[in-house]
Amino acid sequence: MKSKMNKPILSRLAISVLLAGGALLVLATPSTHAQPAAPATVLMPADTSKPPFVTPLKWKATDVLVKPVSDETHNLVSVKDPSIVRYNNRWHIYATTANTRGNWSIVYLSFADWADATNAKPYYIDQNPNLRGYHCAPQIFYFRPHKKWYLIYQSQPPQYSTTDDLSKPETWTKPESFFTNKPANAARLWIDFFVICDDTHAYLFSTGDDGRMYRSRTKIEDFPKGMSDPEIAIQGPRNDVFEGGMTYKIKGTSTYLTLIEAIGPARYYRAWTSDRLDGEWTPVPNATTFQKPFAGISNVTFEDGVAAWTKDISHGELIRDGYDETLTIDPNNLQLLFQGRDPAINARYDQLPYKLGLLKLDHAK
Numbered sequence: 001m002k003s004k005m006n007k008p009i010l011s012r013l014a015i016s017v018l019l020a021g022g023a024l025l026v027l028a029t030p031s032t033h034a035q036p037a038a039p040a041t042v043l044m045p046a047d048t049s050k051p052p053f054v055t056p057l058k059w060k061a062t063d064v065l066v067k068p069v070s071d072e073t074h075n076l077v078s079v080k081d082p083s084i085v086r087y088n089n090r091w092h093i094y095a096t097t098a099n100t101r102g103n104w105s106i107v108y109l110s111f112a113d114w115a116d117a118t119n120a121k122p123y124y125i126d127q128n129p130n131l132r133g134y135h136c137a138p139q140i141f142y143f144r145p146h147k148k149w150y151l152i153y154q155s156q157p158p159q160y161s162t163t164d165d166l167s168k169p170e171t172w173t174k175p176e177s178f179f180t181n182k183p184a185n186a187a188r189l190w191i192d193f194f195v196i197c198d199d200t201h202a203y204l205f206s207t208g209d210d211g212r213m214y215r216s217r218t219k220i221e222d223f224p225k226g227m228s229d230p231e232i233a234i235q236g237p238r239n240d241v242f243e244g245g246m247t248y249k250i251k252g253t254s255t256y257l258t259l260i261e262a263i264g265p266a267r268y269y270r271a272w273t274s275d276r277l278d279g280e281w282t283p284v285p286n287a288t289t290f291q292k293p294f295a296g297i298s299n300v301t302f303e304d305g306v307a308a309w310t311k312d313i314s315h316g317e318l319i320r321d322g323y324d325e326t327l328t329i330d331p332n333n334l335q336l337l338f339q340g341r342d343p344a345i346n347a348r349y350d351q352l353p354y355k356l357g358l359l360k361l362d363h364a365k
Helices: 114-119
Strands: 017-020 023-026 059-061 076-087 090-099 104-111 136-143 148-154 158-163 191-197 201-207 212-219 231-235 243-250 256-263 267-274 300-302 314-318 335-340 355-361
Touching: 076 335, 076 355, 090 136, 104 114, 104 136, 136 191, 148 191, 191 243, 201 243, 231 256, 243 314, 256 314
Parallel strands: 059 300, 076 136, 076 314
Antiparallel strands: 017 023, 059 355, 076 090, 090 104, 136 148, 148 158, 191 201, 201 212, 212 231, 243 256, 256 267, 314 335, 335 355
């Protein structure tokens, strides 16, 4: 997500045990109970020299599922940067919007099935008096220690709001900042904030269009206060480590996966793994180049009957195996909600007509 200047509780039910990528996984099904149960998982030691899934990957892309919807006061050109959770048998999406004036904000959508996505009624976040003005690039998760939902976003600095019910966007609290002042070692263009927790700490990752992914952290008991000054977690050429970063725990393992958007002939995602959120990150073989990306037009085909509507596989989020602060994903059910656009339209970044589609791992490859 560019700056304004330029730019759901799991109650785990073990139904089978699979051996995948050297890691023993206990599959889970979601529950609609009020509180998350402790995960029933068998953890295997991380081996970050081996990818947590078979590479190179191949994906199938859907048609456009979510388009910008305007009304009398919101003349929108794009919907992008989605964060998504499955909770109470519904999908909940918070995403960035841009209007014809180049102003950024957030929209909320909810629906039971993907077939209903195009008819979902939008709630524009500026209808909540607490969230008028510039807020974008959202992330949502349920923080179990506080029994609250958190909405993370850039305002330009990293900020957050909380609620007891993510399906009621009018109840998000007024923005609060993670930092009193911008740290001296933060990126000049400090964007795309993403929180994930392990057993002891909460981590705030970010990017800056500068070839670096940054990392701050605080103790779980202190979250959201007490974030350390950012340090460099991953770095490389600017276009290779650009923006739109996201980090997840791989289910049934002690391995973490980071994806960062890169710029090539089109936008695409590169991948790294680590055995610690505060550790070193190792590139995933056959998932770090435009020709062999984690996800990009080079390894995406479109579903039967769907015309190729994008070359960009840009800022999105993996579908999680839950919705809490651990941000756990199932490597056997990889799906990516992403933003794409008509490549024939060239415009200023804030006027590019981004829409949302879904990538599903092509097991028939």
